[in-house]
Amino acid sequence: MSDFAASLADPLKEANEPSSAVARFGPETPLAMDCGVSLDHWQIAYQTYGALNAARSNAILVCHALTGDQHVASRNPITGKGGWWTAMVGPGKPIDTDRFFVICANVVGGCTGTTGPASTNPETGQPWGLAFPMVTIRDMVRAQRHLVDSLGIDTLFCVAGGSMGGMQVLQWAASYPDRVFAALPLATAAKHSAQNIAFHEVGRQAVMADPEWRGGRYLEEGTRPSKGLSVARMGAHITYLSEPALHRKFGRKLQDREAPTFSFDADFQVESYLRYQGLSFVERFDANSYLYVTRAMDYFDLAADHDGVLAKAFAGTKTRFCVASFTSDWLFPTADSRAIVHALNAAGASVSFVELESDKGHDAFLLEEPNLFATTRGFIGAAARARGI
Amino acid sequence: MSDFAASLADPLKEANEPSSAVARFGPETPLAMDCGVSLDHWQIAYQTYGALNAARSNAILVCHALTGDQHVASRNPITGKGGWWTAMVGPGKPIDTDRFFVICANVVGGCTGTTGPASTNPETGQPWGLAFPMVTIRDMVRAQRHLVDSLGIDTLFCVAGGSMGGMQVLQWAASYPDRVFAALPLATAAKHSAQNIAFHEVGRQAVMADPEWRGGRYLEEGTRPSKGLSVARMGAHITYLSEPALHRKFGRKLQDREAPTFSFDADFQVESYLRYQGLSFVERFDANSYLYVTRAMDYFDLAADHDGVLAKAFAGTKTRFCVASFTSDWLFPTADSRAIVHALNAAGASVSFVELESDKGHDAFLLEEPNLFATTRGFIGAAARARGI
Structure with missing residues (x-):
């Protein structure tokens, strides 16, 4: 039990709030990473909310941003505070845990239970540190796919996230188009800018x-x-x-x-x-x-894997997309979202796009933004009807 | 000889380029600072270019920005590179050293010859360090006024500068309105923003x-x-x-x-x-x-000394102003310059304002920007005619 989750979850566990579940993988399910390294022993810490329906068709994967974690909608045992997206995810919320089975996993390279540089390197018995292989957004998504497999879910009803979470959403849609019914990339970009x-x-x-x-x-x-x-x-x-x-x-x-x-x-x-x-x-x-x-965010450039043409990343996709940006977000400005939308349109995808008025900057996607909630609720509702949920 | 200038100037002096002149002040000319401290022994290092005319009416004071120095138009003895504003200042340049007597002084608190935290504290014989009194933009301008006095110049034909240099320009116009004929504050603000x-x-x-x-x-x-x-x-x-x-x-x-x-x-x-x-x-x-x-920049809020009304800082001014901003400058955006222009208009001042198209950001004022040069040349030329130079 070398990872943070194990040591952190137990003492802080509360009766009404589950500590993180951990999915462990061995040599039969290696994590093949973009840098060429394959992890033979790795794990992913995650939270779930709500119930998976019998058809296994109502799962929503929420992807967290740079310093987020799996505690999207419940008390964070480290900080003692509520989840990082309780405004969006929960009973009756736009991502409604009364209706959907919501999964949120700590990313590979993270530090709240999923294997990362603070985990023990099995070859040395010491923390990996900088010997940990470099992680990409695609590696994070690969790991999530293994988790989704292990949960017996074939197609995710929706993958949603903002900022780095939105990068993962785009990567999911590009890597596993048949396994994503709907995608909600918020305040994000298909590549990280020079700035x-x-x-x-x-x-x-x-x-x-x-x-x-x-x-x-x-x-x-x-x-x-x-x-x-x-x-x-x-x-x-x-x-x-x-x-x-x-x-x-x-x-x-x-x-x-x-x-x-x-x-x-x-x-x-x-x-x-x-x-x-x-x-x-x-x-x-x-x-x-x-x-x-x-570093994973810096390396992200979805078009680079497709001859520099972003539309090719989404060729033939049947996923329906809702892209949203915020007027005052200068880290992931609307132009970045427009580039995604143009590529999706060029690929013939179903996509709606909205630029939301807000003065709250990039963090707006995490905050009380009624227009974002209305947009999300509308998109998820329509997608659920199309999916027959 | 405890200051940087003394130790740096000599070994690096070149025949054709003057090392910095240093004006030293003693207890008869203390530097009374905003924080309440009065420096009884202080000095200011400066460069001059061109010749002062007989009427002493052709002096232009150039104020440098945060990490600038007095070497505005000649080789910097520390870096071995040219001056930081050779595009703007020199023979035949918009600030024409064939025509004007250009003065540029290192600011108080700086480190290229003017008294600052690396200077020797006369009471201890050791470097001041954090015992050095906190400096404000007004203190920098007070020190420059003493220098201008010592040079026998009553009215400066023009005070010019960008960024923190522009703050000094505004402070000059507010503190000594009768001693500034023309003012050229570039890419600056009358107060430092929260960001x-x-x-x-x-x-x-x-x-x-x-x-x-x-x-x-x-x-x-x-x-x-x-x-x-x-x-x-x-x-x-x-x-x-x-x-x-x-x-x-x-x-x-x-x-x-x-x-x-x-x-x-x-x-x-x-x-x-x-x-x-x-x-x-x-x-x-x-x-x-x-x-x-x-810190001096952070503290700068010209209106704060005038009941929060910026126009009062310029009440009754006869100085003519030219204010310029750059479209892509997000550190000192055009809105900051507009606020200056509104206040100057409210004070009945003569002011022209131009927002220059550039993608070079805040540093545009230091770079090759033909429209800035044309604006400056036009403003200085018209002011010189009005001044009878």
Whole structure:
């Protein structure tokens, strides 16, 4: 029991909320990764909500974003907080757990129970660290496919997710078109932009600059690169918001003081907020996982596997798509979603597209956005009727 | 001779290019700072180009940005490269050194010869470090005013600068309206936004997270927080560009390789470029200066000294203004310049405003932008005629 889930789930388990289930795979089901490595012993931690119907036709796979986890709609045992998408997923919610069987799995390379760099390398008995093979979005999806197989589900009714979750949705539709009835990629892109790679690289360099990172061997050496990871999170967090939202929430308001202190204290509320974001993040996330998962996003370029033509990734698809972006999202701007929609149209796919008005930036997909909920509810409802659920 | 200029200028001096002049001030000319501290021994390093006319009416003060210096139009002795604004300043250039007497001074808090945190604290004989008083944009301008006084110049023909330089231009016009005939604030704002404060705070935290920073005492202890400062610069550098410019220059192009390496090497050109930006920056900039000068920008809010009404900062001004912004500048977007123009109009000032089309982001003001040059040439020319130069 080398993985985080095992050690974390038990002490924090609560009667009414299931701890993560873990699917373990051995040499008969290796995870063949894009980098050429094949993992012979690996596992995937996941949560499920609702019940699978007799026809096994009502499963919705929710894919999480960069620092998300499998706790999409129930209490997170690490933070003690609610799930990361309770606004969207739950009884009566747009992704209705009274009606659908919802699955959410921690990604490969992650740190909440699925095999990743903090897991034990079976060859050494030590944490993988940087010896862990590089992960791609396609590897994450391959692992999820094994999980879905193991659950006895042939076709997913829907695959849904935002940001990196949306990348996985697109990859599912491209890799396994016959196994995805409907796809809901939100606030995402078919490839990571130069600017986004640049922001990720700064975050990685911040982690690696921390001497406590120890070349990735901090678990063995009993240290934690908390300062570097905190700086990485602070920088990234700015990109998840928008200038108008920051202006509205904080502006130049001071933190518990009448006048600036003429010091490097967190005079401004926005500084205090960011510092908190950094500090709380390091309590729940593994630094090497942060390196691996950001890298997976950087490598993502769905068209690259199809002669650079994105439409070819979706050739002949029968999946129905709903693509949504947010006006103030500058990390995954509407132009990225339009490129997906153009490719889907060129491939003859069924696709609806909506750009939602919001000042909340990229994180809008995780927040209280009634128009997103209405869009999702409408899309899922129509797809369910078409699917005969 | 404790300051950088003294130690740097001599060995690098070249026959045809003057090393920095240094104006030294003693207790008879203290620098009274906003934080309440008064510096009794301080100095300002500056460069001049061209000749002051007999009427002393042709002086143009150029104010530098965050990491700039006094070497606006001549070889920088530290980097060995040309001045940072040779596109704009020089013989026959829009700011024509054949015609005008151009002055550029390193800001207070800086690290290329003007008193700052790397200077010696006369009370201890050690570098100031974090004991250096916090600097504001107004302090920088106060120091420049003392320099201008010492040069025997009553009214500056023009004060010009971009970004933090533009903040100084606005502060000059507000603090000393009778001493500024024309003002050219470029790609700037009358107050620093929440998002910009946030980015600066991440940079400062990156520096402070580096254990080699030693609580600001790295000079005494013989260390350098190079990794932290490099990370800060990488993050900041992204904000100086634009997504379209990054896409055009780098896109997802790989660096000297055919395929990704599935590693944390700088596979992408944009990563390699950013790493270079970080590494080269630490060769020329002091980490504590970075903290102080970013803080000065954060504190800048010109309206705050005038009951929150920016127009009052310019009440009764006779200065003529030319304000310019760039379409792709998301750090100091056009809306910030419009707010300045609205205030100037409300104050009855003479102001022209142009938003220049460019995909180069905030750094456009430093780059080859013919429309900016034409605008500047036109504005300076008309002002010179009005001034009778």
